[in-house]
Amino acid sequence: MSRMQPYVDELKSRFGKVTVIHKSSAETLLQVEHVIPDRGYAAVLCVTLGVHFPRTPPIVTYFDGRKISLASPDGSAPDAWDPSKSKLVDAVGNAFANLANLWGSVVPPSMELLTSQLSSLSDSMLQDIVSNPNCLESYAYQLPFFKAIRDASCQTIDDIERVANENLKLQPVVENLRAEVEGLQRSLEQNVQSMQKMLRATPLLNSIGTPESLAKTLATDVRTLDAQCEEIAKKILQLDCATDKLRFDNLLEEYREKAKERHFIDLKRRAYCASLT
Incomplete structure (x- = not known):
């Protein structure tokens, strides 16, 4: 059974005469005929159900191609179509009511009426020519x-x-x-998620990923080396050079290396920050 058949059956149960005009993988075109009770005349509307219906609204048109609104005539519903709440039969009913409000007591023209009038006009034209x-x-x-x-x-x-x-x-x-x-x-979303996951898994990339983060990382390295130099200096001051000269010389050499490394990184930090301005 076609996916649209339940909707066609619902329309038939409400309006009676429903004809499938065209059916394809892209859309289903229906013709719905309905006698409007408070007007006393029959009207015909075309209902187009797209491939994504009911996620997308149906399109209801008059036979001349003019679209008819699906909104409630009394304005109670702010939106004409809600995929989770709206029903096709109610929307088509609203369209017939809006059509009736548009034409009032005048019977709207139909394709059959126009064909009949043109046919009768041709017959009367021939009769006039024959008689006069x-x-x-x-x-x-x-x-x-x-x-x-x-x-x-x-x-x-x-x-x-x-x-x-x-x-x-x-x-x-x-x-x-x-x-x-x-x-x-x-x-793209998967790639972004993978990149974010990679950034969380590799802190080093976060520390140098942007110019600001790299400058901040260099400043942190300088402060870390300052603290290490200060700690080594405290140890040197606590030693007696005369009694433990070897230990003293080792700490002094370590201090010089740390101070040299700190000075080198600080120069890199200053040069990099100057290049950003």
């Missing part, structure tokens, strides 16, 4: 105008069909591009 030959000249003057209207209508229909066919061709391309973009977005 003088009408032929009048119709002859009107013929170019009617022909221009017909040609324009045919051209409009051709343009609409061409645009619709192009849209059908472009829709799979757009869906593929959308899927590709979503895949790239997921890949």
Whole structure:
């Protein structure tokens, strides 16, 4: 059973006459006929269900292509469509109510009504010509105008069909591009998460990852060496050079190395900070 069939069945249970006009992998087009109770006339609407329905709202149009709002006529619902709460039958019911409010007591035209009127007009035109030959000249003057209207209508229909066919061709391309973009977005998010995890796992990268962090790390190294030099100096002062000269000389040499290292790193820090300004 088609994924859209339950929605079609719901519409049939509410409105009665529902016809599937077109069905494809991209969309399902339905024609819904409903007698509006408080108006007493029947109206016909077209309902388009996209491939992502019900996550995306249905599109309800009149036969001339004009969209009809799905919002509640009384304005009680702030949003016309909520995927988690809205129902298709209620949305289509709102559309019929909005159509009725638009036309009021006037019966909205339908495709069948227009076809019937055009057919009857052609018959009456032939009867006039048969009963009164003088009408032929009048119709002859009107013929170019009617022909221009017909040609324009045919051209409009051709343009609409061409645009619709192009849209059908472009829709799979757009869906593929959308899927590709979503895949790239997921890949980027995974790469960012991996990079963040790597940064947390390697503190050294965090300490030199930016100019500010590198300058801060150099300053910390200088303070650490200062503390180490101070600690060695305390040990030297506590020794008696006459009684433990070897120990004294070793600590003094260690102090010189630490002081030299501290001076070298401090010079690097000063030079690096100067390069940032």
